[in-house]
Amino acid sequence: MLGQGARLYWAIQWRRNEGLGALFLVLAVFAATYAALFPGILAVGAMAKFVQGWFPTAMVAAAETIVMLTGGIDLSVGPMVSLGSVVAASTMQGPLGVFGGVLALLALGTGVGAIVGGFVAIGRYPAIIVTLALSFVLRGVALLIMPRPGGFVPPSLSEFLAGSHPTAALLLVLLVTLWKLYQATPLGIGLIAVGDNAEGAYRSGVNVSTVRMSAYIISANLQAFTGLYVAAQTGSGDPLIGEPLTLAAIAAAVLGGVGFLGGQGAMRGALAGSLLMSILINVMFFMGLPLVAQYVVQGLIIVATVALPLIRGSLRRAS
Amino acid sequence: MGVRQTILEARSVSKAFFGNPVLREVSIELVAGRIHALLGENGAGKSTLINLLSGTLRPDSGRILVDGRPIASLTPQEAHQLGIAVVQQELSLAPHLSIAENIGLGAYPRRGGVVDYGRLAAAVAEIGKELELVESPDTPVGRLPLGRRQIVEIAKALSIKPRVLILDEPTSSLAAPDVAILMKLVRRLRDRGIAILYISHRLNEILDFCEYVTVLKDGSVTADRPLAGLDPDGLIRLMVGRDPRNLFPPYASHASGARVLEAKGFRAGGAVDVDFELYRGEILGIGGLVGHGQEDFMMGLYGAIRAETEQFRVFANGAAVRSVPFANVADANAAGLAYVPADRRKEGLLLPHSINFNLLLPLFASHSAERRRGAQETAITERLAQRLNIRGDRRRPTQALSGGNQQKVALSKWLALEPSVLLLNDPTRGVDVETKREIYLALRAMAAEGKAVILLSSDTPELVHLCDRVMVFNKGRVAATLPHAEASEEAIVAAAMGVRKAPTLQGEAV
Numbered sequence: 120m121l122g123q124g125a126r127l128y129w130a131i132q133w134r135r136n137e138g139l140g141a142l143f144l145v146l147a148v149f150a151a152t153y154a155a156l157f158p159g160i161l162a163v164g165a166m167a168k169f170v171q172g173w174f175p176t177a178m179v180a181a182a183e184t185i186v187m188l189t190g191g192i193d194l195s196v197g198p199m200v201s202l203g204s205v206v207a208a209s210t211m212q213g214p215l216g217v218f219g220g221v222l223a224l225l226a227l228g229t230g231v232g233a234i235v236g237g238f239v240a241i242g243r244y245p246a247i248i249v250t251l252a253l254s255f256v257l258r259g260v261a262l263l264i265m266p267r268p269g270g271f272v273p274p275s276l277s278e279f280l281a282g283s284h285p286t287a288a289l290l291l292v293l294l295v296t297l298w299k300l301y302q303a304t305p306l307g308i309g310l311i312a313v314g315d316n317a318e319g320a321y322r323s324g325v326n327v328s329t330v331r332m333s334a335y336i337i338s339a340n341l342q343a344f345t346g347l348y349v350a351a352q353t354g355s356g357d358p359l360i361g362e363p364l365t366l367a368a369i370a371a372a373v374l375g376g377v378g379f380l381g382g383q384g385a386m387r388g389a390l391a392g393s394l395l396m397s398i399l400i401n402v403m404f405f406m407g408l409p410l411v412a413q414y415v416v417q418g419l420i421i422v423a424t425v426a427l428p429l430i431r432g433s434l435r436r437a438s
Numbered sequence: 439m440g441v442r443q444t445i446l447e448a449r450s451v452s453k454a455f456f457g458n459p460v461l462r463e464v465s466i467e468l469v470a471g472r473i474h475a476l477l478g479e480n481g482a483g484k485s486t487l488i489n490l491l492s493g494t495l496r497p498d499s500g501r502i503l504v505d506g507r508p509i510a511s512l513t514p515q516e517a518h519q520l521g522i523a524v525v526q527q528e529l530s531l532a533p534h535l536s537i538a539e540n541i542g543l544g545a546y547p548r549r550g551g552v553v554d555y556g557r558l559a560a561a562v563a564e565i566g567k568e569l570e571l572v573e574s575p576d577t578p579v580g581r582l583p584l585g586r587r588q589i590v591e592i593a594k595a596l597s598i599k600p601r602v603l604i605l606d607e608p609t610s611s612l613a614a615p616d617v618a619i620l621m622k623l624v625r626r627l628r629d630r631g632i633a634i635l636y637i638s639h640r641l642n643e644i645l646d647f648c649e650y651v652t653v654l655k656d657g658s659v660t661a662d663r664p665l666a667g668l669d670p671d672g673l674i675r676l677m678v679g680r681d682p683r684n685l686f687p688p689y690a691s692h693a694s695g696a697r698v699l700e701a702k703g704f705r706a707g708g709a710v711d712v713d714f715e716l717y718r719g720e721i722l723g724i725g726g727l728v729g730h731g732q733e734d735f736m737m738g739l740y741g742a743i744r745a746e747t748e749q750f751r752v753f754a755n756g757a758a759v760r761s762v763p764f765a766n767v768a769d770a771n772a773a774g775l776a777y778v779p780a781d782r783r784k785e786g787l788l789l790p791h792s793i794n795f796n797l798l799l800p801l802f803a804s805h806s807a808e809r810r811r812g813a814q815e816t817a818i819t820e821r822l823a824q825r826l827n828i829r830g831d832r833r834r835p836t837q838a839l840s841g842g843n844q845q846k847v848a849l850s851k852w853l854a855l856e857p858s859v860l861l862l863n864d865p866t867r868g869v870d871v872e873t874k875r876e877i878y879l880a881l882r883a884m885a886a887e888g889k890a891v892i893l894l895s896s897d898t899p900e901l902v903h904l905c906d907r908v909m910v911f912n913k914g915r916v917a918a919t920l921p922h923a924e925a926s927e928e929a930i931v932a933a934a935m936g937v938r939k940a941p942t943l944q945g946e947a948v
Contacts, residue, residue: 131536315531320543322494
């Protein structure tokens with residue numbers, strides 16, 4: 120009996136790789152090129168640093184994916200990360216220290232997630248409008264709390280998260296494990312069902328509002344803790360540090376095959392997408408490309424990766 | 439089978455949408471171990487009745503009873519718990535989830551909060567065997583052809599171990615082998631004492647294996663009786679039987695001998711091998727059950743979807759001016775075709791804009807570079823409004839009008855172009871009786887002016903009383919082309935259902 124269940128589970132999981140072959144291939148080619156150009160990356164210390172650079176993008180890509188699977192979108196990722204870093208850096212000097220900071224971030228993530236979820240899941244407002252408006256609010260609040268970079272993150276925490284230990288890699292393993300677990304619950308499967316066919320899911324007895332609400336709360340918590348990580352990396356809070364992450368999160372998710380209409384895509388694709396972007400940025404940085412050219416190249420690669428399956432599909436239809 | 443008891447019952451339920459009554463005092467009893475057929479034309483209220491029985495909608499008056507107990511307000515979740523399962527026409531599947539995940543959706547077996555894949559696999563295997571589901575349970579549903587998805591949908595309904603199973607046209611998208619599997623299964627479920635409500639337009643199927651029938655006509659029950667002793671003709675009479683009121687203008691043909699359109703082997707979307715010709719001043723009706731290719735035929739003719747033909751001719755003043763179908767809508771407009779869509783809110787009108795603006799819209803395409811002239815425009819809109827009797831201030835936004843008046847705007851805006859061929863897609867759907875009458879008179883007037891009208895309608899009496907000829911579609915093909923004298927409601931419905939008995943029926947009716 121157990122064998123039958125496990126077989127079904129892994130068969131379903133394996134099927135989710137469909138359509139990601141091209142991305143994995145491109146990723147492998149770029150990773151190999153990177154390693155060939157800069158063999159130093161293969162050392163443990165360099166690898167740890169690389170994963171630390173990738174980690175925030177991976178986290179926000181995951182946060183964006185959860186929301187996009189339900190058919191929503193989050194345009195306030197960047198400001199939320201900034202606010203997270205500001206809150207972390209201004210609470211950890213309090214009496215409760217790091218523990219107090221973590222509590223504050225939990226409250227921030229859950230509160231903001233519940234507000235967005237309330238508007239989107241219960242009020243039926245379009246997620247794109249709610250989160251766009253929210254992005255201005257969050258940016259403003261971050262700047263009110265901390266008009267310029269500052270605050271305090273204990274050096275021991277910085278050393279633990281972003282020092283010479285492979286903590287970031289372990290956190291990613293933890294993230295993937297928790298996600299797998301969530302995806303095996305009715306709520307987790309509900310993400311895809313709701314994104315695919317909300318009306319059908321409702322008629323089947325899925326609590327559509329609960330599924331959406333949980334998605335936004337989990338997503339906002341991931342973003343808040345990305346803020347903590349970024350603060351630990353720099354040793355301080357910064358009210359604007361997250362700005363580029365909004366588009367990076369969406370780009371990674373889209374690159375990873377997560378669809379805008381919901382239901383389509385898998386977390387592994389989004390993580391692979393964020394990794395590909397990180398490698399690209401590193402390669403271009405080491406090759407000495409000017410920053411502006413890096414943006415152009417990033418954009419072109421995203422368009423190409425997204426367009427390829429579409430072109431292939433229309434060719435197949437035409438023939 | 440022992441004592442047969444009523445499991446689910448509706449007792450004189452009524453339901454109205456926006457003041458339009460859809461169901462009037464309808465009662466129905468679903469009895470354990472019986473296959474009960476629900477029959478009615480499109481728009482008779484079948485879907486609404488199903489939604490009431492399954493908790494998706496609540497009745498305005500009347501009661502729903504389960505095991506003789508009235509249920510105050512049934513929700514879909516409660517219905518599930520009470521063992522009421524519905525297989526809808528609109529599938530409730532998630533294409534990106536696997537077959538197994540779809541079957542269990544909403545009621546996964548769990549162990550410690552996590553889905554118990556072992557029990558899920560076992561349950562799916564059991565149902566799968568019963569339904570001869572050969573596909574691997576990990577297959578994403580989006581990979582399956584439509585007919586197989588329907589089987590998954592049925593498996594999903596069975597997974598809650600229902601006591602009442604409502605099947606809404608389960609065979610409309612199934613291939614013959616799947617139909618046979620389904621029939622066998624439904625009989626088996628009946629023998630187990632499940633109450634089954636079966637909706638289908640395939641009369642032979644119904645006669646084959648249902649025991650009891652309820653017929654709806656315009657929201658009222660016209661028959662509630664055992665099927666024994668009925669034949670297809672009898673069923674059709676039960677569905678149609680009623681007098682058309684004084685709604686229609688007296689019939690008079692304005693059709694001339696001059697062709698305006700002609701096609702052989704025309705195919706577009708779901709419409710295949712259509713041969714037809716259209717004459718000046720003619721009203722050509724298009725009938726059939728929803729989704730049998732009628733809309734695709736019209737859209738193809740109008741250049742909105744791709745069409746292919748063996749032969750195609752457009753005539754102007756007796757001379758052929760074109761020999762290929764229209765490639766796009768602008769092409770068709772330029773040749774004098776105009777199309778009035780069924781969904782006027784989405785496709786026919788810009789609701790927030792004024793009546794004037796909507797009336798002028800088709801003209802803008804031809805006046806691209808000119809400056810708009812207020813006085814000239816007022817004259818045009820004045821004339822258009824008069825032709826269909828659109829009253830009141832035309833500067834009002836179109837959404838301020840009632841559905842019927844909106845439809846008049848959607849129709850008259852094309853008259854500014856003086857089209858020679860008008861394609862109308864169900865122009866009286868959801869329109870009040872008075873407006874219907876005005877639209878009928880307008881159609882007759884247009885035909886008298888020499889325009890050719892193609893009228894697609896789901897309202898069979900319109901086809902009978904307005905049209906010079908009626909083309910009835912069945913499965914994408916023209917099942918019959920009936921001249922006015924032979925186009926009775928019985929003949930049209932029979933052709934639409936694929937029963938070829940029009941002549942004898944005609945004989946009986948006289």
